[in-house]
Amino acid sequence: MLRVENIQKHFISHVLNGKEVVGFRSVSFKVLPGMALGLSGPSGCGKSSILKCIYRTYLTGMGKIIYNSQTFGTVDLAVLPENEILALRRKEIGYVSQFLSVVPRQPAAEVVAAPLVEEGVSRAVALQRARGLLDRLNIGARLHAAYPATFSGGEKQRVNLSRAIIRPPRLLLLDEPTASLDAASMQVVLDLLLEIKARGTTIIAIFHDQAIMDRLMDDIYTMPVKES
Amino acid sequence: MKPILQVSGLTKRYGPGCPECLRRTGALHETNQCPHCRSIIACREITFDLFPGEVLGIVGESGSGKSTVVRLLHFDDEPTQGEFRIKLNGSAGAACNPDPGRNLFALGAFERRQIRNAHMGIVYQNARMGLRLKVSAGGNIAERLLMAGWRHVGQMRQRAAELLIATEVPVLRIDEPPQHFSGGMQQRVQIAKALSTRPAVLLLDEVTTGLDVSVQARVLDLIRSLQQETGVATIVVSHDLGVIRLLTSRTIVMRHGCIVEQGLSDQILEDPQHPYTQLLVNSML
Numbered sequence: 461m462l463r464v465e466n467i468q469k470h471f472i473s474h475v476l477n478g479k480e481v482v483g484f485r486s487v488s489f490k491v492l493p494g495m496a497l498g499l500s501g502p503s504g505c506g507k508s509s510i511l512k513c514i515y516r517t518y519l520t521g522m523g524k525i526i527y528n529s530q531t532f533g534t535v536d537l538a539v540l541p542e543n544e545i546l547a548l549r550r551k552e553i554g555y556v557s558q559f560l561s562v563v564p565r566q567p568a569a570e571v572v573a574a575p576l577v578e579e580g581v582s583r584a585v586a587l588q589r590a591r592g593l594l595d596r597l598n599i600g601a602r603l604h605a606a607y608p609a610t611f612s613g614g615e616k617q618r619v620n621l622s623r624a625i626i627r628p629p630r631l632l633l634l635d636e637p638t639a640s641l642d643a644a645s646m647q648v649v650l651d652l653l654l655e656i657k658a659r660g661t662t663i664i665a666i667f668h669d670q671a672i673m674d675r676l677m678d679d680i681y682t683m684p685v686k687e688s
Numbered sequence: 689m690k691p692i693l694q695v696s697g698l699t700k701r702y703g704p705g706c707p708e709c710l711r712r713t714g715a716l717h718e719t720n721q722c723p724h725c726r727s728i729i730a731c732r733e734i735t736f737d738l739f740p741g742e743v744l745g746i747v748g749e750s751g752s753g754k755s756t757v758v759r760l761l762h763f764d765d766e767p768t769q770g771e772f773r774i775k776l777n778g779s780a781g782a783a784c785n786p787d788p789g790r791n792l793f794a795l796g797a798f799e800r801r802q803i804r805n806a807h808m809g810i811v812y813q814n815a816r817m818g819l820r821l822k823v824s825a826g827g828n829i830a831e832r833l834l835m836a837g838w839r840h841v842g843q844m845r846q847r848a849a850e851l852l853i854a855t856e857v858p859v860l861r862i863d864e865p866p867q868h869f870s871g872g873m874q875q876r877v878q879i880a881k882a883l884s885t886r887p888a889v890l891l892l893d894e895v896t897t898g899l900d901v902s903v904q905a906r907v908l909d910l911i912r913s914l915q916q917e918t919g920v921a922t923i924v925v926s927h928d929l930g931v932i933r934l935l936t937s938r939t940i941v942m943r944h945g946c947i948v949e950q951g952l953s954d955q956i957l958e959d960p961q962h963p964y965t966q967l968l969v970n971s972m973l
Contacts, residue, residue: 474963475970516952518959542952543689543739546937563934565909 461662462514462631463490467523467538469509482686483509483518489681493528496663498673501683507666508557511633513538514664515555516545527553530630550578554629556637560616562608562623568594569604572622579627593622597648613640621649628656634665638672650675690775691737692921693761693889698734698770700756703727705768715946715964720751730756731945734770738889743915743922745936745953747929747968753945754925758891761923762810763800767793774807776888805835809882809920813894815874818881821867825857825877828866829884836885851880855910872903876910883914890915890922896931908934929972933957941965 469483484506491497499507512518514525514537525537531551532544540548549555562571569590576586591604597618603611608619621637638649650672657663657676667673673680701709706725713720713729720729731753738744746754760767775788786792786803795803812818819828829848830838838844845862852859855876857869866874875895882890892911896904912935915922924935932939932953939956941949941964949962960966 471959472961474966512958517954519951519955519961542938543742545952546742547689563912565905 461491461493461495461528462664463524463526464488464510464514465524465526467510467513467525468521469506469513469518470521482506485684485686486523487681487684488523491662491664491679493662494657494660495678496657496665496676498677498680499664499666499683500673500680505683505686507683508635511555511635511664511666515549515553515633516540516542517555527631552630553633554624554631555633555635556620556624557635558617558637558639560608560611560620562619564609565607567605568599568608568611568619571608571619572626575623575627590622590626593626594619596652597622598645614642614645617641618645618649621652625652625656628659628661630660631662631664632656634663634667636666636668638667638669646672689739692740692775693738694771694773694775695737695757695761696735696771698757698760698772699732699768700730700753700760700765701727701768702730713944715943715948718944720753720945729945731760731942734942734947736940736947736950738921738923740921741919742938743924743936745932745939746923746925746942747927747932747939747956748942749927749968751944752942754927754942755893756945757942758810758893758923758925762808762891763792763797763804774803774888776807801835805832806837806885807888808891809885809887809889810891811875811878811882811893811895813897815866815871815878818878819866819874821874822865824863824865825852825869825880826862828877829881832881832884847884848880851884852877854883854914855880856906870903871899872907875899875907879907879911879914883918883920886918887920890920891925892922893925894927895924897926897928911935929957929968941968 464487466486466488468485471481471483473479487510501507509518513520520538527537528534529548529552531547569587572590572594573586577583594604599615599618608616617637617640638646653676704725705727708724709722709727709729710732713722714732734757748754759765771791772793773788774786776785792800826845826848829851830844833844833847849859849862852862857873857876866877896907926932936953939953940947943964949965956965957969960969
């Protein structure tokens, strides 16, 4: 499904007089369709940067990110034209971080329903499914009409996740999406992720919670040590 | 996907010009003024595509040339050089439907005006540029409909009312001149006017600059929802990265008349490459 070949990421900060910061060095791995791969390694070793390179939020310095897409066939995400990356983001690739990244001043239920509406599902049906998903994640009805920006950390993360999985993407990138969740919510998230995986979604994820890593992942990639 | 709008090599010079102009100005030289003949190169060799349904941002500081680019595309001013093509669905060569192979800058003023009235809408920072402030709000919208070939007064009035509702301007004030309106309401009338003819391309030039934050938020939310409803391909010019983040999916960064960087908007904000873009991102509040 996805094959990462010898990618590297360096940041050059012109604000700090050209100081160079290494994100990660020579990373290679592959994920088969329907499988889940966990990235592991200490904080600051570049795990999140890898996900951002796959999603093109970061530009990849060297190497290839070969993705077998439904829309465009086999492509290199590191150099694919921007409008095709945008099309893949709409149709195939989802990304969830631990931080809320939604349009402000939109009620939670609308935020979660948006991907369905975009796909052509009627607003009423989309909203109903969004509310169902939020309920399952213990976001009560009284919060459905509120703005997610006012939510607690854990609630924001659940809104983020709901939005990403309401229409399961082919490839889902997860960057510690459960960092602020309690054990009960964590269990629900795990169940949901196992469900979409069973329905065919390929997952690349970072979790600090070992239990999730053990139960969700088929394979673990351990980050190379970076000599500073 | 094929672009709906293609711009290539767009350059605008104010001043006599000399062979040195392009060589001694631009981002590398940290100036847009030719040291030899004193001409201003407002924008130079600007090339980009706009795709159907997308929102493209152009960001840069005052004087970077970003507004010049949209005003040239709206035929408000004559370019010094460059080509501009629009590819619409439907039969080329039909009434007001430009031949996709034709450089629109090479057309006569009358044809350009026709194309602009039929397919483009613009909203300026200053309502004075986009509206006649002493003519009623409804009259302002009707004027644009007239230019696009509408003739039936009742229909025009109905369309104006629909648009004022969509842009949250009280319809009861349709006969009032915008000079009596607040800044935010004037911008909403401009948006209503720009969208009245269902344009294929919408140009937004610093539309929320100068509004206070609560009004700014409402205008931006309105633009976002109308853009999603109509799917109009949009160019958003702004110096405010917050506006860019909220509205756009791709962004062009301009400085001293040049494009110094372009990319996905989240990449520009999180992994900026050019020193100027890094400075801009680091300067965000």
